[in-house]
Amino acid sequence: MSSLTLVNIPNETVDDRNGHGTHCAGTSLGFQQRVNGTRRYGCAYRGELYVGKVLANNGEGSDSGILAGINWAISNQCRIISMSLGGPVRPGDTFSPIYETVAQRALLSRPGTLIIAATGNDSRIPGTNNRYSPPRPVSRPANCPSIMAVAAVDNSLKVASFSNGAINPNGGGVDVSGPGVAVFSSWPEPALVAGGPSGHHSISGTSMATPHVAGIAAMWLEARGAATSSQALWQLLTSNARRLSAPNSDIGAGLVQAPL
Amino acid sequence: MVDSRLVNVTVLVDEKHWNRMSQIAAALELRGFVLREMLDSIGVLTGTVAADQLPHLATTPGVVSAEVERSDYHTQ
Numbered sequence: 001m002s003s004l005t006l007v008n009i010p011n012e013t014v015d016d017r018n019g020h021g022t023h024c025a026g027t028s029l030g031f032q033q034r035v036n037g038t039r040r041y042g043c044a045y046r047g048e049l050y051v052g053k054v055l056a057n058n059g060e061g062s063d064s065g066i067l068a069g070i071n072w073a074i075s076n077q078c079r080i081i082s083m084s085l086g087g088p089v090r091p092g093d094t095f096s097p098i099y100e101t102v103a104q105r106a107l108l109s110r111p112g113t114l115i116i117a118a119t120g121n122d123s124r125i126p127g128t129n130n131r132y133s134p135p136r137p138v139s140r141p142a143n144c145p146s147i148m149a150v151a152a153v154d155n156s157l158k159v160a161s162f163s164n165g166a167i168n169p170n171g172g173g174v175d176v177s178g179p180g181v182a183v184f185s186s187w188p189e190p191a192l193v194a195g196g197p198s199g200h201h202s203i204s205g206t207s208m209a210t211p212h213v214a215g216i217a218a219m220w221l222e223a224r225g226a227a228t229s230s231q232a233l234w235q236l237l238t239s240n241a242r243r244l245s246a247p248n249s250d251i252g253a254g255l256v257q258a259p260l
Numbered sequence: 261m262v263d264s265r266l267v268n269v270t271v272l273v274d275e276k277h278w279n280r281m282s283q284i285a286a287a288l289e290l291r292g293f294v295l296r297e298m299l300d301s302i303g304v305l306t307g308t309v310a311a312d313q314l315p316h317l318a319t320t321p322g323v324v325s326a327e328v329e330r331s332d333y334h335t336q
Contacts, residue, residue, distance in 0.1 A: 008296075020335040055335060062331035063270050064296065064306040071299035087333045097325050098272045102302045105275065118336040140330070207336040 002076070003051040006068040007061065017057035019187040024084045024207060025051055026186025028215035038200055041185045043215025043258065046222065050078050055085060066141070067102070074106060074113050079221055079230070081106075081113060082214030084207030086120040086139030093137070095144040095171045103146035112230030116214050117142035118206035119151045119174055121162040129161050135250070137167035138174060145171030148234060151251050152180020152209040159250040163206055166249035174252035176241050178216075180209035213237065213256045223259040263311040268329035269293070271305040277322035278303050284322045291316045 005014040016022045029049045030042020052069035055061035066085070073081045106113040120139030123131050142149035151174045152160040159165075160181050166173040185208070187201040220236045221228055228236075241254035271293070273284055278300065285295045285305055292313040296306045306329070309317060317326035 018335070055333065059335040060331075061333045062268070063327075063329040063333075064268060066333060067270060067299055067302065067304050067306065068297060071302045071304065075301040084336055085333050086336050087330055096327060096330075098270050098304060098327055101272055101324065102304065105302065121336050139336070140333075205336045210336075 001049040001051065003053070004072055005053040006065045006072060007053055007056050008065060009056050012056055014051075014053050016053070018055075018059050019201065020059060020084065020207065021051065021053060021055075023185045023187035023201060023203060024082065024211040025049060027183065027208060028082055028211035029218065030186055039184060043212060044218035044222065047215070047218040050076055061085065067098070070102060070106075070115065079111065079113055079226075080214050080217045081115045082211050083115065083117040083141070084205070084210045086118050086142060086206075088120070088122060089137045089139055089143055089168065089172070091137055091167050093143075093168060096140060099141040100144040100146055100171070103144050107146050107230045107234070110229070111226065114148065114217060114230040114233050115146070116148045116150060116210055116217065118210045119149045120164040121205050121207075123164050124162040131159070131161040134167055135163070135165035138164050138172050143168060143172045148175045148213065148237070149173065149252070150175065150206060150210045150213045151177040152204070152206045153177050153244065153246070153251060153255060154181035155179070157244050157255065159246045160204065160206075162204070163250065174248070174250060176213055176238055176253050176256050177251040178209035178212035178256050180204060180206055183208035216256050216258045219258050265311045266308045267311045267314065268331070269307060269309050269314060269317065269326050270329055271307070271317055271326045272324040273303040273305065274322050274324050275303060280322070281305065284320065287320050288317055288323070291320060293317055
């Protein structure tokens with residue numbers, strides 16, 4: 001594993017004082033073996049992990065950090081970039097030309113890099129477990145046509161109430177979905193009582209769905225070989241997704257599936 | 261009215277000019293751009309400029325577009 005902070009804040013180190021990034025990294029490439037008696041998490045345990053910290057410890061960040069993270073990943077020949085982050089988009093907004101160009105170049109280069117991002121969590125009506133109708137639009141930068149936008153489903157395979165949907169044209173659609181409700185992963189949770197057993201957080205978000213897709217993308221690369229192009233990888237993820245009853249505008253091609 | 265507030269910007273360089281990112285950064289600096297970072301694997305320059313100078317960055321030869329940086333990203 002390699003790691004670097006791209007956050008432009010003095011004294012903020014690469015250490016994750018938030019927990020969110022650790023949780024997402026665990027989902028994509030967590031250990032094959034159970035750790036400390038916990039249940040398993042993690043998709044592509046044989047993958048190589050590069051963790052670029054692009055949001056500050058308070059969970060917030062800006063274009064310069066995110067683009068620096070993408071640059072770092074590509075310069076290290078990472079084949080998949082997973083971004084469990086997003087910025088709000090209004091109905092009628094278009095995507096950023098910079099992110100789209102960067103993602104397009106990444107996708108078309110050889111062997112190429114697939115960029116995957118969260119659709120965002122703005123669609124739950126506050127104080128309820130209901131979803132706005134229509135939902136809020138897919139966030140930036142997942143709203144770029146060349147970035148794979150990932151929505152969240154729950155364990156009954158329904159779209160999560162918070163998960164944003166396809167409202168805007170020109171890339172503002174949902175491409176695929178992943179498990180994103182009450183996801184158990186590697187973020188340690190302190191013991192409730194001194195000396196008692198510590199555990200791991202279970203949290204929800206399109207952030208949790210995104211590294212499932214990234215991890216499964218790595219499994220497809222492993223199964224089909226490193227020469228698989230990024231465009232072919234995109235196709236493998238969407239064409240093998242499991243169709244669900246929810247509409248394409250909520251979950252894209254369906255629930256991401258690992259190779260058999 | 262002149263708007264001289266400094267804004268953070270991201271500048272996209274034309275792929276044909278990736279081998280001369282430093283010269284493009286220098287040309288931008290003549291238009292008031294202050295370089296923060298050169299992201300040469302993706303052809304992007306980040307930095308600051310006075311808000312009223314932003315349109316001049318996008319017309320610099322070799323530059324595709326210049327955007328004001330967004331800083332409202334969050335974990336999801």
